[in-house]
Amino acid sequence: xxxxxLEKAFQDKIDKEIKIEPKDWMPEAYxxxxxxxxxxxxxxxxxxxxxxxxxxxxxPSLKRKAILIAKVQDExxxxxxxxxxxxxxxxxxxxxxxDLLSGKAKYSSIFNYPTLTWADMGAVGWLVDGxxxxxxxxxxxxxxxxxxxxxxxxxxxxxFHQRQGFETLLVLSKGTQEQRDMCQEAINRWxxxxxxxxxxKDSESTNSDQSMKWKIKRKTNDELRQNFVxxxxxxxxxxxxxLPDKDLKWNEERKHYDFGEINWEEFWNxxxxxxxxxxxxxxxxxxAHDEGAxxxxxxxxxxxxxxxxxxxxxx
Amino acid sequence: MNTAxxxxxxxxxPDGAADNNSEKKSSTAESTWPLWEVFIxxxxxxxxxxxxxxxxxxxxxxxxxxxxxxxxxxxxxxxWVVESKYIHASNPDDAExxxxxxxxxxxxxxxxxDLPDExxxx
Numbered sequence: 430x431x432x433x434x435l436e437k438a439f440q441d442k443i444d445k446e447i448k449i450e451p452k453d454w455m456p457e458a459y460x461x462x463x464x465x466x467x468x469x470x471x472x473x474x475x476x477x478x479x480x481x482x483x484x485x486x487x488x489p490s491l492k493r494k495a496i497l498i499a500k501v502q503d504e505x506x507x508x509x510x511x512x513x514x515x516x517x518x519x520x521x522x523x524x525x526x527x528d529l530l531s532g533k534a535k536y537s538s539i540f541n542y543p544t545l546t547w548a549d550m551g552a553v554g555w556l557v558d559g560x561x562x563x564x565x566x567x568x569x570x571x572x573x574x575x576x577x578x579x580x581x582x583x584x585x586x587x588x589f590h591q592r593q594g595f596e597t598l599l600v601l602s603k604g605t606q607e608q609r610d611m612c613q614e615a616i617n618r619w620x621x622x623x624x625x626x627x628x629x630k631d632s633e634s635t636n637s638d639q640s641m642k643w644k645i646k647r648k649t650n651d652e653l654r655q656n657f658v659x660x661x662x663x664x665x666x667x668x669x670x671x672l673p674d675k676d677l678k679w680n681e682e683r684k685h686y687d688f689g690e691i692n693w694e695e696f697w698n699x700x701x702x703x704x705x706x707x708x709x710x711x712x713x714x715x716x717a718h719d720e721g722a723x724x725x726x727x728x729x730x731x732x733x734x735x736x737x738x739x740x741x742x743x744x
Numbered sequence: 745m746n747t748a749x750x751x752x753x754x755x756x757x758p759d760g761a762a763d764n765n766s767e768k769k770s771s772t773a774e775s776t777w778p779l780w781e782v783f784i785x786x787x788x789x790x791x792x793x794x795x796x797x798x799x800x801x802x803x804x805x806x807x808x809x810x811x812x813x814x815x816x817x818x819x820x821x822x823x824w825v826v827e828s829k830y831i832h833a834s835n836p837d838d839a840e841x842x843x844x845x846x847x848x849x850x851x852x853x854x855x856x857x858d859l860p861d862e863x864x865x866x
Contacts, residue, residue: 452836499816506813513797516779522799523776579796586817725801729775732802 443644448574451517459643463573464518466645471511472529472536476710478504480544480553489547493597497550500590507583514575530715532702537561539626541704548601548608548615554594556616556623559661562587563653564627572644595664602668616665617673624688625696627654655685662686779828780806782813784820792824800825 430438435454442449449455478501485501488494512522528534539557544550565587568580601612628650640646648656658677665672676689698704777799783792795814800806806825814820834842850856859866 450836452833454837502812502816506816509798509813510796516797521776582796725777728801728805729777732805735802 440642443572443642446644448577449572450574458639459645460518462640462643462645463576464515464520467511467515467518467573467576467579468520468525468528469535469537471508471515471525472534473540474504474508474511475529476536476540476714478508479710479713480540480542480706481550483544484547484550487547488550493550496593500554500593503586503590507579507586510579510582511576514573514579517575526718530711530718532711535700537626538696538699538704539622541699541706541710542618542622543706545618546611546615548598548611549618551594551597551601551612552615552619554590554592555598555664556594556619556661557626558587558590558594560623560626560657562591563657563660567646567648567653570644570647595668598668598670602670612668613670616668616670620672620674621691621695622699624654624657624691625699627651627657629693629696658686658688777801780810780825781828781831782806782810783824783826784810784814785822785824786820788821792822795819797828 436456439449439453439455439459442453449459481497481501481504485494485497488497512525515525516522525534529536539560544553562584565580565584569577569584571577571580598612598616601608631649631651638649641649662672662677662679674689676687678687679685680687699707702708778801779797780800780803781797782795784795785792795810798806798809798813800809803825807823810823810825815823846852
């Protein structure tokens with residue numbers, strides 16, 4: 430078959446909602462796009478452990494500490510599911526880890542913001558995980574089989590993250606004036622960066638939308654962002670708090686909330702490495718990786734030694 | 745078809761927007777743990793089902809890691825791990841030749857046989 434025929438057969442499969450599996454023929458750009466997206470997603474889960482890890486030792490109660498540990502452990506698991514899915518596209522785990530550690534690979538910019546108070550744990554769960562879930566629910570139906578299956582597993586686990594975040598804020602919102610202020614300030618800090626998580630506006634794109642055609646994505650950035658705003662603008666009423674956007678208003682005609690302009694300069698600045706915590710995050714990952722080197726080497730040496738022993742016995 | 749995808753979704757930041765401030769690190773020459781496939785029996789009486797994969801130095805560690813990665817919420821009561829290199833798969837290009845011949849053997853299915861309604865217990 431010629432490339433053209435292969436491409437046509439490939440697109441027919443996508444159009445018929447047949448999942449693409451690792452050994453199936455796929456256009457090189459499809460493989461690359463998926464690889465980049467899945468590995469960035471994996472890196473985001475791994476780096477995403479850091480802002481929360483910051484609060485494990487300072488959680489206000491044993492219950493909150495246990496919850497936070499479980500959540501961070503989930504993020505580690507999600508990173509591993511995603512690395513495995515990315516590996517099916519023909520790259521190695523080491524290559525991906527190296528790219529993260531060297532700063533070549535990207536991860537979601539949201540994790541380059543600091544978590545200053547305990548209320549930030551609530552805001553991260555509610556807003557950041559809330560935004561991530563909208564994206565991930567959509568990705569459960571993505572066209573690449575291993576990615577879709579990883580997403581299904583992740584979505585099942587993720588909903589507890591968002592719920593515990595909202596509940597953390599709910600408790601603070603019913604507390605003392607100081608706690609209420611802390612709650613509002615955390616929401617103020619995390620609102621705009623959460624909106625940025627959905628990426629640039631659709632109008633910024635000049636190319637025809639190949640990702641949609643290949644059903645890697647099924648909703649545009651702006652659609653997902655609007656879903657998020659509509660959802661949060663209602664949920665926040667239960668907290669008795671406000672979102673830091675004077676332009677936020679229900680639009681009866683559109684049946685959606687209107688909202689203010691995102692600071693895109695800040696967005697690109699953080700993407701380019703100049704966010705509040707970019708350096709700190711990468712340094713933390715590098716430190717953990719370097720300090721774990723002897724453990725990885727020792728485990729391998731031990732496995733090798735045991736294998737040799739078994740071979741001698743068998744001989 | 746090498747269309748560069750220029751539309752940036754969440755989780756899809758272009759490599760071009762590289763971070764120039766980070767320290768550069770060369771690829772480590774460290775030897776690596778092999779890949780394992782994980783199979784989980786979700787409850788007694790059911791089959792083990794493929795759940796995913798992971799890296800581990802040996803089988804014992806693979807089972808330990810599989811427990812941590814794939815069964816944090818009582819997803820299983822038994823685990824199998826097998827090194828991925830020992831799994832052989834049929835080729836998707838052969839699918840037609842491989843599986844199609846079965847489709848014209850409808851007589852292998854019970855519904856092929858037209859029997860009177862009065863016939864009971866069959």
